[in-house]
Amino acid sequence: MNEPLQVTVQLGPRSYDIRVGEGLLSSCGSAVAGLGNISRVILVTNPTVDALYGDTVRESLEAAPGIESPVATVEIADGEEHKTLATVEGIYDRVLELGGDRNAVVIALGGGVVGDVAGFAAATVLRGLRVVMLPTTLLAQVDSSVGGKTGVNRPQGKNLVGAFHQPSLVLADTACLSTLSGREYSAGLAEVVKHGVVADAELLELLEQKTDAVLARDPAVMSSIVARNCAIKADVVSRDETENGLRRILNFGHTVGHALERLTDYKRYVHGEAVSIGMVAAARVSLQQGACDAAFVERLESLLDSLGLPTSLPAGLDREAVAGAVMHDKKASGDGVVFILTEGAGSCRQQLLDPADIAAAMGDSAAGV
Amino acid sequence: MNEPLQVTVQLGPRSYDIRVGEGLLSSCGSAVAGLGNISRVILVTNPTVDALYGDTVRESLEAAPGIESPVATVEIADGEEHKTLATVEGIYDRVLELGGDRNAVVIALGGGVVGDVAGFAAATVLRGLRVVMLPTTLLAQVDSSVGGKTGVNRPQGKNLVGAFHQPSLVLADTACLSTLSGREYSAGLAEVVKHGVVADAELLELLEQKTDAVLARDPAVMSSIVARNCAIKADVVSRDETENGLRRILNFGHTVGHALERLTDYKRYVHGEAVSIGMVAAARVSLQQGACDAAFVERLESLLDSLGLPTSLPAGLDREAVAGAVMHDKKASGDGVVFILTEGAGSCRQQLLDPADIAAAMGDSAAGV
Numbered sequence: 001m002n003e004p005l006q007v008t009v010q011l012g013p014r015s016y017d018i019r020v021g022e023g024l025l026s027s028c029g030s031a032v033a034g035l036g037n038i039s040r041v042i043l044v045t046n047p048t049v050d051a052l053y054g055d056t057v058r059e060s061l062e063a064a065p066g067i068e069s070p071v072a073t074v075e076i077a078d079g080e081e082h083k084t085l086a087t088v089e090g091i092y093d094r095v096l097e098l099g100g101d102r103n104a105v106v107i108a109l110g111g112g113v114v115g116d117v118a119g120f121a122a123a124t125v126l127r128g129l130r131v132v133m134l135p136t137t138l139l140a141q142v143d144s145s146v147g148g149k150t151g152v153n154r155p156q157g158k159n160l161v162g163a164f165h166q167p168s169l170v171l172a173d174t175a176c177l178s179t180l181s182g183r184e185y186s187a188g189l190a191e192v193v194k195h196g197v198v199a200d201a202e203l204l205e206l207l208e209q210k211t212d213a214v215l216a217r218d219p220a221v222m223s224s225i226v227a228r229n230c231a232i233k234a235d236v237v238s239r240d241e242t243e244n245g246l247r248r249i250l251n252f253g254h255t256v257g258h259a260l261e262r263l264t265d266y267k268r269y270v271h272g273e274a275v276s277i278g279m280v281a282a283a284r285v286s287l288q289q290g291a292c293d294a295a296f297v298e299r300l301e302s303l304l305d306s307l308g309l310p311t312s313l314p315a316g317l318d319r320e321a322v323a324g325a326v327m328h329d330k331k332a333s334g335d336g337v338v339f340i341l342t343e344g345a346g347s348c349r350q351q352l353l354d355p356a357d358i359a360a361a362m363g364d365s366a367a368g369v
Numbered sequence: 370m371n372e373p374l375q376v377t378v379q380l381g382p383r384s385y386d387i388r389v390g391e392g393l394l395s396s397c398g399s400a401v402a403g404l405g406n407i408s409r410v411i412l413v414t415n416p417t418v419d420a421l422y423g424d425t426v427r428e429s430l431e432a433a434p435g436i437e438s439p440v441a442t443v444e445i446a447d448g449e450e451h452k453t454l455a456t457v458e459g460i461y462d463r464v465l466e467l468g469g470d471r472n473a474v475v476i477a478l479g480g481g482v483v484g485d486v487a488g489f490a491a492a493t494v495l496r497g498l499r500v501v502m503l504p505t506t507l508l509a510q511v512d513s514s515v516g517g518k519t520g521v522n523r524p525q526g527k528n529l530v531g532a533f534h535q536p537s538l539v540l541a542d543t544a545c546l547s548t549l550s551g552r553e554y555s556a557g558l559a560e561v562v563k564h565g566v567v568a569d570a571e572l573l574e575l576l577e578q579k580t581d582a583v584l585a586r587d588p589a590v591m592s593s594i595v596a597r598n599c600a601i602k603a604d605v606v607s608r609d610e611t612e613n614g615l616r617r618i619l620n621f622g623h624t625v626g627h628a629l630e631r632l633t634d635y636k637r638y639v640h641g642e643a644v645s646i647g648m649v650a651a652a653r654v655s656l657q658q659g660a661c662d663a664a665f666v667e668r669l670e671s672l673l674d675s676l677g678l679p680t681s682l683p684a685g686l687d688r689e690a691v692a693g694a695v696m697h698d699k700k701a702s703g704d705g706v707v708f709i710l711t712e713g714a715g716s717c718r719q720q721l722l723d724p725a726d727i728a729a730a731m732g733d734s735a736a737g738v
Contacts, residue, residue: 085454096525124493127520127531128611151496156465162496163532242497 005227009146009234011241014166018146018234020227022219024173025056025134029064032105032132035168039103040068042095044118046078049110049136052179057109057134072098076117080266083113083153085161091121095129105130105168111137111184112144112271116162119150123165130168137180138188138222139272141172142195142229147237147247157262164242172230174223185217186308187272190253192225193304194279195232198249201346203228204303211306249348252340253279256362259325263317269310276309283342285361291341291349300342313362323359374596378515378603380610383535387515387603389596391588393542394425394503398433401474401501404537408472409437411464413487415447418479418505421548426478426503441467445486449635452482452522454530460490464498474499474537480506480553481513481640485531488519492534499537506549507557507591508641510541511564511598516606516616526631533611541599543592554586555677556641559622561594562673563648564601567618570715572597573672580675618717621709622648625731628694632686638679645678652711654730660710660718669711682731692728 004021019031032041041061045054054073062069074094076087095104106129108118115133122131133145151162177185189207196204206225207214213221233250240247257278261269269277283297301311313322326337339353373390388400401410410430414423423442431438443463445456464473475498477487484502491500502514520531546554558576565573575594576583582590602619609616626647630638638646652666670680682691695706708722 085458089454092523092530093525096523096529124530124532126529127518127533149496154461154465156462160465160495161461161493163493164496 005223007227007230007234009166010238011166014148014241016166016168016170018170018172018227018230020141020172020174020223020230022173022175022223024171025053025176026060028057028132028134028171029060029062029067031169031171032061032107033064033066035105035130035132036066037103038066038105039101040098041071041105041107042091042098042100043071043073043107043109044091044114044121045073045075045109046114047075048078049114050075053109053134053136053176057107061107076114078113080113080153080271083117085152087117088121088124088152091118092125095121095125100126100129102126102129105132107132107134108145109134109136111135111140115140115145116150116159117152119148119165119167120152120162123150123163128165131165133167133170135170135172136176138177138185138226139191140188141174141177141226142188143191143233145170145172146230146233147250148241153266158258158266166241170230172226174219174226177217177219177222182308183273184270187270187276189214189307190272190276190279190304190309192229193300193307194250194252194275195229197279197300197342197345198252198340198348199232199236199346200228203232204345207307208303215307248338248350249340252342252348253282255326255337255339256281256322256358259322260313260317262325263321264314268314273310276304276311277313280304280311281313281358281362282340285339285353285358286341286343288357288361289341289351289353291351292344296342296344299345319359319362322362323355326355326358374592376596376599376603378535379607380535383517383610385535385537385539387539387541387596387599389510389541389543389592389599391542391544391592393540394422394545395429397426397501397503397540398429398431398436400538400540401430401476402433402435404474404499404501405435406472407435407474408470409467410440410474410476411460411467411469412440412442412476412478413460413483413490414442414444414478415483416444417447418483419444422478422503422505422545426476430476445483447482449482449522449640452486454521456486457490457493457521460487461494464490464494469495469498471495471498474501476501476503477514478503478505480504480509484509484514485519485528486521488517488534488536489521489531492519492532497534500534502536502539504539504541505545507546507554507595508560509557510543510546510595511557512560512602514539514541515599515602517610522635527627527635535610539599541595543588543595546586546588546591551677552639552642556639556645558583558676559641559645559648559673559678561598562669562676563619563621563644564598566648566669566711566714567621567709567717568601568605568715569597572601573714576676577672584676617707617719618709621711621717622651624695624706624708625650625691625727628691629682629686631694632690633683637683642679645673646680646682649673649680650682650727650731651709654708654722654727655710655712657726657730658710658720658722660720661713665711665713668714688728688731691731692724695724695727
């Protein structure tokens with residue numbers, strides 16, 4: 001096991017460290033204890049992740065100085081459909097019944113749903129407890145565990161209720177990647193590609209050159225890739241914590257991706273798959289707007305394809321419905337949609353677009369042109 | 370109508386103005402429009418307040434440039450028992466159904482419950498919308514509308530879920546004070562007295578000298594008193610936004626007050642009444658700890674009494690139950706309770722106390738000594 005890689009998110013009093021490496025879960029206790037002044041910790045996870053890593057995490061926490069034993073575990077049901085206020089209320093109840101006070105620490109062990117739900121519960125119970133993220137999926141390690149976005153879905157759409165609440169620490173154990181399904185792993189790679197597209201041309205080249213090692217989940221290669229992604233995200237977040245400007249570039253591919261997820265009732269695609277299709281659609285919109293050339297659209301499509309990701313809209317999906325769903329997305333303002341256009345590898349810009357233009361470009365994508 | 374008094378809460382990018390004066394509601398539209406970049410406004414109020422001031426506010430808003438007409442109103446049920454997540458969800462639904470985006474502004478017209486619930490909904494829907502507070506009760510004008518504390522009750526206790534979310538503007542119209550019940554008005558005066566006790570000896574003297582004008586709700590006297598209170602609170606909040614230290618002094622009287630409210634199921638006392646009893650109890654604890662003298666306890670009790678507020682624990686209330694409730698309060702940490710002691714007019718300190726000491730001093734209070 002190599003020394004973990006470390007990235008610091010610079011946010012003044014809310015600054016925090018992200019550590020990336022193989023086997024970090026087994027030493028998480030001392031890292032958490034290092035935060036200091038802990039009255040108790042509450043571990044939030046789901047049954048699948050609990051069975052795989054729960055004991056390792058609890059043992060490490062319980063062995064650490066300053067952490068009360070036994071550590072209470074709150075299991076939440078697995079899956080996007082449980083990313084609701086009702087699940088958050090279950091966490092509230094457990095924290096309050098355990099006599100949690102403002103020095104309690106919530107630990108989120110799992111993927112994006114666990115992180116978003118536990119993070120929102122931590123953001124709001126007692127007006128805010130510290131939260132430590134132990135992301136176990138690639139998606140959570142490179143994206144959702146970093147940056148403080150927490151939230152739940154509403155009947156009207158995804159992530160419509162939430163808070164910006166920065167974690168106090170993020171530990172990304174790349175050994176966890178070995179237990180992901182192929183589909184879940186690939187979906188995480190979509191966000192990795194996104195970071196390359198918007199901010200890091202070298203990362204895109206690395207993915208193209210080391211596709212085999214990436215697909216084999218080589219721990220050393222993946223630790224360096226995850227850390228690189230966290231550094232990109234940390235830089236963007238530190239310059240625009242609450243998404244008033246720059247941070248929106250991280251939504252590249254997400255405007256259409258979110259619409260697709262909504263239209264397919266969050267069942268057909270995992271998030272990264274929808275983002276993959278959304279990125280190709282966004283690249284086509286960029287081409288149409290003169291922001292990038294056709295070669296880059298092909299390059300992006302080819303890379304996503306080699307990583308096992310879908311790149312085309314499902315046949316038969318109504319373009320107008322996608323455009324309508326885009327307008328309902330929370331990034332829509334009265335005058336149109338703030339859309340992220342790629343200008344080729346590592347560069348992008350924001351532009352206000354008419355949803356009709358987006359729909360038209362998606363049409364090209366659906367046709368597989 | 371005099372020129373409104375203005376206080377600015379200095380919080381860097383989250384700074385905002387509080388304006389205090391007679392008749393401000395009828396010109397709220399231009400003040401709100403001054404915030405700029407508004408996609409739509411959603412007015413949250415309750416039926417009682419809506420009947421009194423809803424039309425005035427809507428007319429002013431709808432006449433303002435840059436505000437869409439008609440203004441949507443969300444009525445929430447009146448009373449502390451509706452300060453729940455279910456009520457917040459009703460606001461989420463209306464905001465989302467109305468196609469609210471991140472440039473929408475929530476306007477909270479009413480007392481503490483409306484402000485806390487609408488504020489929490491605004492803090493969390495779409496990860497945070499701007500909120501404008503139009504407090505109509507004295508309690509809300511001098512306390513709850515300023516400082517960004519929002520939240521709801523849980524079965525385990527009051528205000529156990531919430532967020533720090535600063536308003537973008539506060540307009541306190543002292544003409545509204547004339548429609549409050551005597552009980553509600555007096556209850557607001559409890560927080561005014563609290564501000565005097567912890568930070569402003571002159572304010573205490575003013576209340577003692579002008580008791581008749583205060584009880585007559587003289588608009589000029591009350592505008593100056595409300596503005597003075599807002600200035601105290603603004604100063605404290607700007608130095609400790611999220612209650613990590615100094616801000617706790619504003620909890621003077623609240624540790625016991627909250628416990629009393631819980632034990633009487635939030636039915637026997639309005640908040641300010643419980644705080645009034647809690648302040649006398651806290652003064653007795655202070656006396657017991659050697660922080661203030663007996664004369665100050667008597668002076669405080671006499672002032673509260675002259676303002677129509679209760680000062681004694683209800684006969685027969687179990688002291689141990691109060692101590693237990695105090696320990697369950699969210700300000701309790703593992704080692705005891707951070708208690709605010711008065712050192713006499715305008716001065717206070719924080720001290721970690723054993724709940725048994727608090728219970729003992731409350732016993733003296735209950736006996737009316």
